Amino acid sequence: MLTNHNEKGMYSFNIDRFYQNYLKxxxxxxxxxxxxxxxxxxxxxxxxxxxxxIAGITACxxxxxxxxxxxxxxxxxxxxxxxxxxxxxxxxxxxxxxxxWWVYINxxxxxxxxxxxxxxxxxxVGKEKIPSTGLPKDVILKKLLGLFDQHxxxxxxxxxxxxxDILIEKKGGNEILYNLTRLxxxxxQCRTSVIGISNKLKFMExxxxxVTSNLGEEEPIVFHPYDANxxxxxxxxxxxxxxxxxxxxxxxxxxxxxxxxxxxGDARKALQLLRKAGEIAECNQTKKIMENxxxxxxxxxxxDHIVEYIFSMPLxxxxxxxxxxxxxxxxxxxxxxxxxxxxxxxSELAQIIPNVKQLTHxxxxxxxxxxxxxxxxxAVTKSMGHYGRTKIVKLDIEFNLIERVLSQVKKIKEYRxxxxxxxxxxxxxxxxxxxxxxxxx
DNA sequence: TATCCACAGGAAATCAGGGTGT
DNA sequence: ACACCCTGATTTCCTGTGGATA
Numbered sequence: 001m002l003t004n005h006n007e008k009g010m011y012s013f014n015i016d017r018f019y020q021n022y023l024k025x026x027x028x029x030x031x032x033x034x035x036x037x038x039x040x041x042x043x044x045x046x047x048x049x050x051x052x053x054i055a056g057i058t059a060c061x062x063x064x065x066x067x068x069x070x071x072x073x074x075x076x077x078x079x080x081x082x083x084x085x086x087x088x089x090x091x092x093x094x095x096x097x098x099x100x101w102w103v104y105i106n107x108x109x110x111x112x113x114x115x116x117x118x119x120x121x122x123x124x125v126g127k128e129k130i131p132s133t134g135l136p137k138d139v140i141l142k143k144l145l146g147l148f149d150q151h152x153x154x155x156x157x158x159x160x161x162x163x164x165d166i167l168i169e170k171k172g173g174n175e176i177l178y179n180l181t182r183l184x185x186x187x188x189q190c191r192t193s194v195i196g197i198s199n200k201l202k203f204m205e206x207x208x209x210x211v212t213s214n215l216g217e218e219e220p221i222v223f224h225p226y227d228a229n230x231x232x233x234x235x236x237x238x239x240x241x242x243x244x245x246x247x248x249x250x251x252x253x254x255x256x257x258x259x260x261x262x263x264x265g266d267a268r269k270a271l272q273l274l275r276k277a278g279e280i281a282e283c284n285q286t287k288k289i290m291e292n293x294x295x296x297x298x299x300x301x302x303x304d305h306i307v308e309y310i311f312s313m314p315l316x317x318x319x320x321x322x323x324x325x326x327x328x329x330x331x332x333x334x335x336x337x338x339x340x341x342x343x344x345x346x347s348e349l350a351q352i353i354p355n356v357k358q359l360t361h362x363x364x365x366x367x368x369x370x371x372x373x374x375x376x377x378x379a380v381t382k383s384m385g386h387y388g389r390t391k392i393v394k395l396d397i398e399f400n401l402i403e404r405v406l407s408q409v410k411k412i413k414e415y416r417x418x419x420x421x422x423x424x425x426x427x428x429x430x431x432x433x434x435x436x437x438x439x440x441x
Numbered sequence: 442t443a444t445c446c447a448c449a450g451g452a453a454a455t456c457a458g459g460g461t462g463t
Numbered sequence: 464a465c466a467c468c469c470t471g472a473t474t475t476c477c478t479g480t481g482g483a484t485a
Contacts, residue, residue: 114469133469134460314472339448363473365449381449385483388447440483444485454475461468 074223225265
């Protein structure tokens with residue numbers, strides 16, 4: 001990422017010269033898409049066992065029979081989605097009559113029962129026929145059944161539910177899965193089959209017994225993380241497609257593979273690393289991708305994730321983070337920040353910005369948990385004995401980075417919150433409490 | 442040893458904002 | 464205009480709790 005100049009205007013970036021030089025520089029990429037997560041290569045190394053199993057389960061679709069529902073487990077970047085997509089391509093190639101339909105549903109994006117039904121319907125029709133809200137669920141289900149029989153006559157439709165675990169956490173999740181897994185009972189002309197893809201191995205425990213029996217007809221297929229050597233093979237193949245000849249050495253690919261292997265063998269991450277390294281090298285106008293580009297890429301990716309994540313949070317979550325930031329900013333010693341403090345400061349901030357509601361303890365508590373889950377902060381519940389039970393919160397990423405990101409948030413900039421000193425910190429309340437707490441810890 | 446603090450965090454209710462069909 | 468639907472954010476109500484202190 002290129003640095004923007006800040007409000008003090010010390011650094012200014014000449015975009016025209018940058019583009020001119022960039023165009024003059026060497027071109028490293030041949031086919032950048034090959035490093036995208038959506039890209040399906042001609043072969044998937046080290047997933048033979050999984051491919052074999054899924055092919056076995058789904059083969060009967062070729063003869064017009066209904067494949068059983070099944071599940072794929074494995075951590076992010078272990079090739080679950082890619083394998084399923086790969087199978088779908090191959091199946092279509094070998095189908096003599098009507099190839100099966102495939103509807104992909106990413107449950108992080110399409111995350112409610114209503115929207116899943118609407119998404120399936122709209123995908124099959126190819127148009128936005130069902131509105132984003134408004135109709136009763138059972139009405140849509142009926143419409144969908146009608147559509148299946150009409151539109152997919154004498155064929156099979158695979159419903160792929162990616163990140164299916166997200167669904168279970170929400171209310172109505174079990175119900176929609178139950179409905180989807182027994183669609184066939186209400187269909188005459190067409191048959192459906194559900195493929196669930198999950199990151200969490202434990203998610204079956206949260207399923208209803210009725211759903212488990214529908215979905216667990218087959219042994220789940222487990223995708224194990226890649227090791228460094230396997231990641232190397234994957235990267236090597238993709239790099240050959242993505243980069244021009246001689247642009248990247250084996251050593252650099254090995255480095256990417258090694259770094260990604262440390263993070264539970266995530267192939268998606270490895271590919272991202274490789275692409276970013278290529279982009280950095282291209283920006284630097286070097287002819288080859290070097291190891292230092294990979295190192296820089298690694299740092300950039302981490303930072304980009306953080307920045308992107310913070311920007312994507314709702315305003316109230318940003319203000320909660322802001323409260324934590326201010327608490328750590330205005331206290332010289334290493335102070336102990338509790339959920340109570342955060343609530344107080346957040347309330348102050350909410351009063352400064354018009355049309356921002358002051359939230360309850362309960363809600364702030366949830367936001368703190370979300371921030372902790374995302375890795376921006378650490379929050380540990382601790383009992384202070386007579387002084388009650390609370391959460392002790394600590395910022396977990398670079399102070400400067402948080403400062404930089406938060407200061408770009410519109411409302412925070414508009415109301416000059418970066419320099420705001422919370423009233424609670426102007427009293428001795430926090431200080432006194434901290435003296436007691438420090439002794440206890 | 443009972444007490445009591447300052448919350449944690451689950452469950453259900455409520456509200457607002459998007460929509461529908463009649 | 465009206466009754467009703469779905470969703471996401473938040474509130475309300477609630478019970479639970481670790482351990483210093485009286």
